Amino acid sequence: MLFILVLTNCKDSNSKEVTENKSPESNREYYQLKVYTFDSEDQVIVTDKYLKEAYLPGVKRLGINNIGVFKLRPNDTDTIQKTYVLTPFSSIEQLIGLEDQLNSDEQYLIAGRDYLNASYDQEPYWRIESTIMSAFKGFPAMRPSKLNSPRAGRIYELRSYGSPTEAYLKNKVEMFNDAGEIKLFERLEFNAVFYGEVISGSIMPNLMYMTAFSDQVSRDKHWEDFVASPEWNEMKHISKYQNNVSKFDIIFLFPTEYSDY
Numbered sequence: 001m002l003f004i005l006v007l008t009n010c011k012d013s014n015s016k017e018v019t020e021n022k023s024p025e026s027n028r029e030y031y032q033l034k035v036y037t038f039d040s041e042d043q044v045i046v047t048d049k050y051l052k053e054a055y056l057p058g059v060k061r062l063g064i065n066n067i068g069v070f071k072l073r074p075n076d077t078d079t080i081q082k083t084y085v086l087t088p089f090s091s092i093e094q095l096i097g098l099e100d101q102l103n104s105d106e107q108y109l110i111a112g113r114d115y116l117n118a119s120y121d122q123e124p125y126w127r128i129e130s131t132i133m134s135a136f137k138g139f140p141a142m143r144p145s146k147l148n149s150p151r152a153g154r155i156y157e158l159r160s161y162g163s164p165t166e167a168y169l170k171n172k173v174e175m176f177n178d179a180g181e182i183k184l185f186e187r188l189e190f191n192a193v194f195y196g197e198v199i200s201g202s203i204m205p206n207l208m209y210m211t212a213f214s215d216q217v218s219r220d221k222h223w224e225d226f227v228a229s230p231e232w233n234e235m236k237h238i239s240k241y242q243n244n245v246s247k248f249d250i251i252f253l254f255p256t257e258y259s260d261y
Contacts, residue, residue, distance in 0.1 A: 028135040029088045029142060030095055031196050033208070035129045036083040044081055046115055046124040051085065052258040054112030058102045059087065064094070066144045067260050068193070070156055070253035084158070084253055086194075086210075088142040095132070133196025133208060138177035144261035145191040145212035155213040156193070156253040162206045164246045169205035172244040173197055176207075179241065184231045185211065190222055193261075212261075 038044050056067050068086035072078050089095040102108050109116065115124045135141065147154055163169035176182050176195060185192050191212040198206040213219035226232055235241070255261060 028137065028140040029090060029194075030092055031133040031135065031142065031194055032085075032087045032089065032095055033131045033133070034085045034087075035131075036085070036125045037127050037129075038081045038083075039126045041081075042122075043124050043126070044083070046118065047083060048256070050112045050115035050124065051083070052256075054108050054115065055085075055102075056258065056260075057111065058105050058108035059098070061105065061107075062098070062101055064089065064098075065260065066142055068144070068156075069256045069259040071256060073155070073252040073254055075252070083256075084251075086142075088194075129202060131201035131203075131208070132199050133194075133201075134199050136173060136177055136182070136195040136197065138182045139192065139195045142194045143192065145193060147191065147212055147214055147261075149214035151255050151257060151259075153215045154254050155216055155219045156210055156255065157213070157219060158208065158210050158251040158253060160203065160206060160208045160249040160251075161245045162203060162247040163244055166205045168244045168246075169197070169207060171241060173207060175235070175241045175244065176209075179235055179238065180231055181235065184226065184229060184235075187231075188222055188225050188229070190226075 036047055038047070051069055056069070059067060064087065066088055068084075070084040070086070072082050072084075089098075118124045145156075161172060163172055182192070182195065193210040193212055195209040196207065198204055198208060211222075213222060
């Protein structure tokens with residue numbers, strides 16, 4: 001098996017000029033989706049305490065709001081415990097500088113000490129995976145759902161669409177933005193939280209998006225309406241948008257009691 005490592009220096013000699021002449025594209029948010037995987041209940045407890053008492057309050061003191069913290073809905077196949085943390089950022093620079101800013105926050109360091117200072121033989125998780133995304137132009141900012149149903153029954157559906165090539169991914173993103181897929185989700189009240197193109201992650205080329213429903217029955221009915229809609233049945237037959245998704249994953253989540261939504 002051949003692995004190719006590509007290192008890219010993104011600094012441009014004209015970076016100052018680019019910064020001073022921002023386009024509307026610069027208003028798009030960036031998202032980090034961190035997935036914690038655990039192999040013991042003790043790890044879950046330590047990480048939950050850190051997220052609830054240290055991470056969320058810490059990032060909010062920095063002016064970053066609408067943090068989603070989710071758990072996998074119980075099912076027969078995904079038996080490993082995981083926690084999904086979704087954080088929006090106004091810029092890549094804000095994301096990159098987050099750790100340094102948190103580590104200069106005394107309240108954060110005290111509240112998160114059990115997690116932050118864990119020993120090598122009592123690690124608070126098995127592994128962390130991080131995915132960085134850029135918001136779609138047609139949905140440039142996260143929109144936390146305003147569901148008021150019981151949290152335990154809510155369905156947050158996270159979808160991941162892989163494409164055969166980078167060009168096909170751009171084509172699928174265009175299908176959302178310009179061909180009307182986002183508008184259709186809006187018309188059918190899917191309560192979309194975000195749409196993001198993956199710019200760094202373990203699976204690429206790829207896009208992800210999240211929708212929210214009060215319960216499983218509501219979720220299933222919304223998708224029935226989507227599949228039966230005239231917009232989708234016209235859109236899916238447009239020749240230029242054929243074969244732009246080669247694989248997809250669906251993950252069902254529910255929010256923790258301390259999640260912002």
